[in-house]
Amino acid sequence: MTKLLALTDIHMKAEGQTIIGIDPFENFKRGLRHAVEHHPDAERVILMGDLTNSGTPEEYARVAEVIADCPIPVSLMCGNHDQRDNLTAAFPDTPTDANGFVQDMFVYGSTRVLITDTQFGPPFVSYAHLGQYCDKRFDWLTDQLAQAKAANQNVALFAHHPPMKVGFAGMDQIRMRDDKRMVETLATAGVPVHFLCGHVHRTISGSWHGHGFTVFKSTCHQMPLALTNPDLSLSTEEPAAYGVILLNDEGVIAHSEDFDIAQDDVQPSADAMPDA
Numbered sequence: 637m638t639k640l641l642a643l644t645d646i647h648m649k650a651e652g653q654t655i656i657g658i659d660p661f662e663n664f665k666r667g668l669r670h671a672v673e674h675h676p677d678a679e680r681v682i683l684m685g686d687l688t689n690s691g692t693p694e695e696y697a698r699v700a701e702v703i704a705d706c707p708i709p710v711s712l713m714c715g716n717h718d719q720r721d722n723l724t725a726a727f728p729d730t731p732t733d734a735n736g737f738v739q740d741m742f743v744y745g746s747t748r749v750l751i752t753d754t755q756f757g758p759p760f761v762s763y764a765h766l767g768q769y770c771d772k773r774f775d776w777l778t779d780q781l782a783q784a785k786a787a788n789q790n791v792a793l794f795a796h797h798p799p800m801k802v803g804f805a806g807m808d809q810i811r812m813r814d815d816k817r818m819v820e821t822l823a824t825a826g827v828p829v830h831f832l833c834g835h836v837h838r839t840i841s842g843s844w845h846g847h848g849f850t851v852f853k854s855t856c857h858q859m860p861l862a863l864t865n866p867d868l869s870l871s872t873e874e875p876a877a878y879g880v881i882l883l884n885d886e887g888v889i890a891h892s893e894d895f896d897i898a899q900d901d902v903q904p905s906a907d908a909m910p911d912a
């Protein structure tokens with residue numbers, strides 16, 4: 637079994653700046669430390685996009701400061717609040733595909749892990765929060781899925797923007813817009829896929845055209861369960877989290893850990909329920 641750690645929607649800001657009173661730097665630092673201390677056996681940490689709030693070099697430098705001493709390899713993803721050129725300039729070792737998109741792949745056992753880049757454009761449009769997957773990226777994905785099919789692998793597909801609707805009137809408008817083409821591409825490939833997404837800032841799971849999906853909370857601010865409210869900026873101080881993903885021969889398991897309220901010193905209790 638392979639374990640991956642997923643931290644998403646870090647929204648790093650300049651020193652002293654907060655989001656609804658939350659310091660993104662401190663939250664990310666605390667979340668990553670908790671994840672690494674409790675899961676030293678993880679193979680990889682995946683930062684699933686919106687690494688920064690506005691994509692400035694200063695913000696990326698602060699992300700770099702936090703991950704500098706991470707003992708586990710770190711993969712970066714590009715979200716709608718990132719600026720791809722600034723991201724790759726700040727982290728020049730970040731793998732990109734042949735067209736410069738922040739896409740990568742790993743094989744762990746019988747699972748192919750795909751890191752995809754769903755940022756709108758090019759050209760880059762600041763604050764185009766909608767996600768997009770273009771011809772070149774679909775070509776890359778189609779090739780990866782064909783390789784997975786040939787090797788009889790499951791696919792864990794990391795995408796900042798969910799392509800599926802998740803029930804929020806506002807956020808569904810800025811999901812990855814090429815949803816129909818994604819469904820067709822997956823159907824043609826005939827490979828089991830589990831999507832692992834960010835963007836919504838809330839823990840959500842479900843199925844979509846036969847594929848599983850999990851959306852993780854932000855390490856910073858969260859989306860309240862106000863499904864019909866179209867406001868994209870609704871944010872709450874509900875506990876932040878990271879994801880713990882387990883890959884085995886049978887598929888993908890996704891856990892969410894609220895790192896500020898997690899209890900790891902629980903003892904048996906006299907009034908506990910009998911064994912279920």
Ligand SMILES: [Fe+2]
Nearest residue numbers: 645686717835
């Ligand atoms: Fe975000």
